Amino acid sequence: MEKSAFFRICFAALIVVFAAVPVQAQQTTISINTPEIVEGSTVYATVNIDNVENLDAGQFDLIFNPDVLKIIGVENGSIGETKIPVQWRSVDSKTVRVIFNLEGVTGVSGSGQLASIGFEVIGDGKGEFLISDGLLGDTEANSIDTDWGITEASGIDADLKDAEAEDTQKTVPGFEVVLTLTGLTMAIYLARSKQR
Amino acid sequence: MNSTKTKDLVGTFVSLLLLTLLALPAIASGFENESYTANLSDSANSSDSTAASNIMLSILGNANEDRTIDMKDVEYTESIILGSGSQTQFTDATGDNSVNMLDVTKIELINLGKAKELTLVDRIGRQVNVTLPVKNIIPTDYRTTETLLALGTGDLIVGVDRAFHERMSEFGLLDLPEVAMHGQSIDYEMVLTLEPDIVLLPLSQTENADEIARNFPNTAVVVMGLSSKNSIGSDLTTMSFVLGKEKEANELISWMQGYEHLVNERTKDLKSDEKPAFYYEYMSGSEEKWWVITPDDPSAGQVAEGTGGHNIATGLAGTSVEVDPEWVIKRNPDFMFADLMKGFDSGPGKTEKDMENLLTEVLSDRAGFEKVNAVKNSKVYLVDRDIIGGPRWVIGHIYFAKCMHPELFEDINPEKIHKEYLKKFHNLEVSGTWAYPLPE
Structure with missing residues (x-):
């Protein structure tokens, strides 16, 4: 039972991640x-x-x-x-x-x-x-909304622009929400599995 | 057991799908926060407004400052962005203080009738957003109401001012609620109840416009000079564009311009000594004071200009100035025009006899006037304000010209032109006397 639950959780997490990826690609x-x-x-x-x-x-x-x-x-x-x-x-x-x-x-x-x-x-x-x-x-x-990438020249140093771009990827709040919700789902599911 | 597993699996999928769907907007908003907003150089100050006599559409997007918004504005805006054109007052179609390709798209949307909103610049320079299509409108001044009716927008009007019912009942709309009096004393509660898309204020409410607008947060409050000769062309053009009545407005403007041109053509070669002096009295017979209308008056004063005469009040500061009787007698005008603004003593239903009596009344108790050329030679005329304000200003214009130069306008009958206006633009036949006497 626990193995099965673990499998399902992993599967669910994967789906969430893959579901989010296309949204990011819409940029x-x-x-x-x-x-x-x-x-x-x-x-x-x-x-x-x-x-x-x-x-x-x-x-x-x-x-x-x-x-x-x-x-x-x-x-x-x-x-x-x-x-x-x-x-x-x-x-x-x-x-x-x-x-x-x-x-x-x-x-x-x-x-x-x-x-x-x-x-x-x-x-x-x-x-x-x-x-x-x-x-x-x-x-x-x-x-x-457009990502002009590193091709944009607006007086900012190119290296700095790269760093900013990386930061942007890391701080997308949508992923935080997804991960939090995934965690919650996992916890609920585990709890339910134990009850059975 | 299998059934339980299946249920668990389905439940998991449903939960995940819901979670994913919930998360999508959050992800998207994350990218919005990182949006890149290009900002081309904010162009220099917009150009000054053009002379009031030039007809112009005052709507953001009219980049080339003509009378409409079309593909020429697209081309003009593109030339500005590429650096070969100069920014004009109405180039920034989106109103975001930047001229860029978003303005081009907005202009195309307006041109194709697909814009959900546009921004007009009213007579006093306020930028006002108007949601399209306009479904209802309240003109708070009766002469503005007449002008709107001439465009065929009667079905859009949901409220009028009391003066419209009192002075222009011949135009109908008798069952509409009264929400103001001559542009003033606005009944805010009533207006809010009627939920108009636009409230039109006359120029007399210039100083109060912003305060009035604060009371109607969901309504476009617009100041327009639709009753004044100097502004009616441009403001008609702007309002008709907003209301989708461009064709009707062009017809009305052409009608006015045709007669204006006629007067101009026939009087333009008059020499200075062939132009008689005239005295144009404000609010004749209404009170004991004496007021003279100057050429600076954008409505009546301007209507009398260009009619082959010389206003003796030229040079006085103001639009209507209180003067002594002696001031008039001393200048000895050849013609006198008495302005009948009250609207009760002349106009619809009045006969020539009524007007003759009114003329006698107006000239009574004017000691010393018997020496004035105008009185001595029976060149005193009564002019109802109905043919001075709104689209009918041109009838007054012709009347002035014909009174002072009957030989140049033998074939022109202002009364017939008035009937033509009422029939052509209002489908009305109204008997009455708006000017007296009619020059032979």
Whole structure:
């Protein structure tokens, strides 16, 4: 009986954990697919998006090293079959601002690419990209909670940003609630098992 | 035993499912707390409001400051975000003090009629959120009520002011409760009972608007100049957009502009010495005091402007100024217009004979006036406020012009235009006399 109860508890705990994982995965994330930088070549930095729901519009600045890269254009992205029509403008020599607005207000959900930014590699050196001032909006004109990851440059040191991101993972209150409830369930179940 | 085990297993699954479902919002809120809010540079101060004579839609989202919200506003806002356009007063459609792509979506929602709420900027610059669609509305001033009726929104009105029943009974709504008097003395309890989406205040309540609004936390309290020549165009445009009556408003505005244009065209080439001096008296016959309406008055004073005459009160400080009879006699105006504001002695049901008697009364006890050109040459006219305020201001405008320049307006009959207005915008045929005498 005790062995059986132990098995059930473990099984229950596993289900709770797995049930929580997909929720965490629903967080919209942005990442940049950084190409290999070879002087004299043309490269494309792809801005990827994952797990977005009802996306209607958005914007971001992409910052790059102007000694190494020179922007040549920004191409539309897509999520599934839906095109992400972009407009862009160079804010200064090292920053390009990209905006997009889907047709109508029906929105799109899923994962894909927001834009592909083409660069000419004009020099030797570090060709890293940073995203700044990013914003995604849904079909009700509300901001979409987005994890801009380490690509976000907002004056905070990159290492510090990494540390903050780790802290965030550790302090998600939803997990505390799940674990507490799981513990309570286990205690109740054990008590009931002993009564039998 | 097997049965017990099965029950235990099912119970465990159900419990876990419930727990998981309960935990989901908590998990989600955890991520919300970590939300990233982008904030593009707060743009500089919004532009100053445009001149009152320019018709403009005062709703957040009207980025290009024209008369509607459409895809041009989307394009304009995008140009601002990309850095090639200048921020305007109404660009920030979401009202979050930041111009970004959320504003673009909000503008599209408004344009497509899918917005659940919008923010208008009322006549005195207050930002007021209005939940859509608007189901009922209370105008607290009778001239505002008339304007709303001209838009065909009678079915939305759930309360009126007492003056509307007393002075404009020809427009109906007789069974509606009275909740104010000429924009004042608001019956808060009654308004709360009626649960209006919007309470409209006239410009005279400018200083009390915020205090009144505090009494109606679930209602949009809006100050609008729907009875004044200077503001009726823009405020009609704004209110009609909120109420979904743009087509009707455009028709009404075009009607007003058509006659205004006509007067302008026919008087614009008059030389200074061809413009007679006129005296426009405020509240004629109502009390022993003498008041003159100046061109600074946004309603009556402005209606009389641009009609081919020269107001002798030009330059006086204020909108209506108390003067001595001697002041008038000394200036010897060629024309005199007596403002009949009370609304009981002229207008619906009154005959020309009634008005003739009223004119005699108005001119009585005015020692020394017999020397004034206007009286000497029988150029004294009575003008009911009904054709000065609200959409009918343009009828008064034509009347002034025709009185002073009958030769330029031989083919124009203000009385017929008045009938046209009542029929076209209210489907009414009302007999009465709103101005006397009618110039030949």
